[in-house]
Amino acid sequence: MNKVPIQIMDLTTLKAVVFELNQEIVPSRFENAQQIDSHTIQLGFRTLEKLKWIEISWLAETPRIVSIPPPKRYGEKSTLAKQLKNLLINLALVEIAQTGFERIVRFKLSSRPGKEIEKELIVELMGRHSNILLINRTGKIITLGKQIKNSQSRLRPIGTGDIYTSPPPLKGLVPDYFESFNSWKENICLVPSSFKNSLKNTYQGISPALTLQIASNDYKDAINIINQSVKSIELDTWEAIYKKWKEWLLDLKNNNYTISFEGPTDFKVWGQRKSKANNPKIGNSLSIYYSNKIVERKINSIREKLKQDLGNSKDHEMRKLEEQELLIQSISEYLTMQKKANNLLTLQSPTKKQIIEAQRLFKEAKRKKRSRESILNRVKFYKKKISEIENCELFLDSLMYGVNEANENKLDSIIELKEEVEEYICIKKNSPKFKSNRKKEDSSIIxxxxxxxxxxxxxxxxxxxxxxxxxxxxxxxxxxxxxxxxxxxxxxxxxxxxxxxxxxxxxxxxxxxxxxxxxxxxxxxxxxxxxxxxxxxxxxxxxxxxxxxxxxxxxxxxxxxxxxxxx
Structure with a gap:
């Protein structure tokens, strides 16, 4: 079970990735860039062995730096990608720097190792304030992921041509491996609150995931502990948390990072001993994790929207059907009118008035009969539409059942279903009419x-x-x-x-x-x-x-x- 929808790349994870990237792609030469969406860029660096790729995203929900396998060619003509290619081509990546407990990473590039730094690609992974910026040797911003206007931030507006300024300094104490248990506990308990709030407000580099990880290896126990008041936590629990706290700081100090997908959070990059037999790359593992999570989010978003659209369309067709069925009931007396008219005309000596009345009844019965046939056609039409909607609802439900399908395949299938619904069921007024002879690509994976x-x-x-x-x-x-x-x-x-x-x-x-x-x-x-x-x-x-x-x-x-x- 996922503990949180998507676990963010916190300070600890960022340090682990930066340490790994320094070993893998420093030094290397910048070679390529492509922007796959409005908030994600992919960069290729040529090492002595091969071309290695990293992905940088400043999306508020999932800001990240991860290693990725060679991607498909896509987005090379975006403005940001072309700017990075023109400005960084032939420059060498000589250092990837991250200091203290800041979530800011600097990719430093020069003409070759040992020479003056000419450009810096700065990645700020700070939730909704995340961004990517390229600065020259004077600190001027050449290009960036997103402009920050005065109306968006009075504290730190950012635009092309501005001199780069760092974000405001972090609040709180710097975690210290040598701090005593009593001092550490006393600092956290200064302001009575829940453990998770007190820890976050006392020390730098604390994330929700880290708080759970140092509280307990079991998710339910961890949740129970972090929501307790610091005044009600037992001494033995404090001592166990402090022990984990020291393990965390020691791993940061020694750059001892190994990714695990067990424990109270979706993943953890500290607290395990390295093993030569099984030591997966952190950046690659995180790339798979975030890719799957993002696709899952897209699938869920499309599913919920489709469910709502199909439900609304079904309600609309049901109301139309009920209206027609009520009309059927109101005109079903045409047979009675015909019989009454026949009775009048079969009299031995019908009066002129009776003949006129019979003719009127025949005419009205004929009109009602024609209306009934028309309404029956409409009833048939609305029942067919409801059946088509129910079929799509069934397909939507069936997508929940898989045969070890990749998330990308599920996404393709639900997008196909979404297109069908938009073309046939929930047709928008401004949508072009569907043409039966238009070319379609082969279906997604069956x-x-x-x-x-x-x-x-x-x-x-x-x-x-x-x-x-x-x-x-x-x-x-x-x-x-x-x-x-x-x-x-x-x-x-x-x-x-x-x-x-x-x-x-x-x-x-x-x-x-x-x-x-x-x-x-x-x-x-x-x-x-x-x-x-x-x-x-x-x-x-x-x-x-x-x-x-x-x-x-x-x-x-x-x-x-x-x-x-x-x-």
């Missing part, structure tokens, strides 16, 4: 597992994927499965690739049951059809098909659940 006989079983995660696996990539000999008369994913057993048996059929039917609205049922009727018997219904959503023939099987969703853990 969710699939292996059947007992070793054949692939593919599952559609949205309408486009349904069409992709069933109509575009389905081959003669493949078998198609779908929950009968209920929204669900297309499931394709790739039986064209080899021999299959009853176990393969059973698993495919169970999966079709699991990825349907009938997931909660003990048994679900599943239609199995040779894929060549499918035909696309034109004018409908992608993946909407009709079929010839087929066989009804019974699927058990609970049998398929073990293949798809909930994310």
């Amino acid at each position: 969710k699939e597992i292996q059947s007992p006989s070793g054949l692939k079983i593919q599952i559609g995660s949205n309408n486009r994927q349904n069409e992709f696996i069933s109509l575009r990539k389905g081959k003669k000999g493949d078998l198609w499965f779908h929950a009968q008369e209920t929204p669900g994913s297309h499931v394709v057993l790739k039986s064209s690739n080899g021999l299959f048996d009853d176990k393969d059929i059973e698993l495919a039917a169970d999966i079709a049951s699991f990825f349907s609205r009938a997931r909660g049922n003990k048994l679900t009727p599943i239609i199995m059809v040779p894929i060549e018997n499918l035909q696309r219904i034109s004018g409908s959503l992608p993946g909407t098909v009709r079929h010839r023939g087929g066989k009804v099987l019974w699927g058990k969703a609970e049998r398929a659940a073990k293949y798809f853990p909930h994310n």
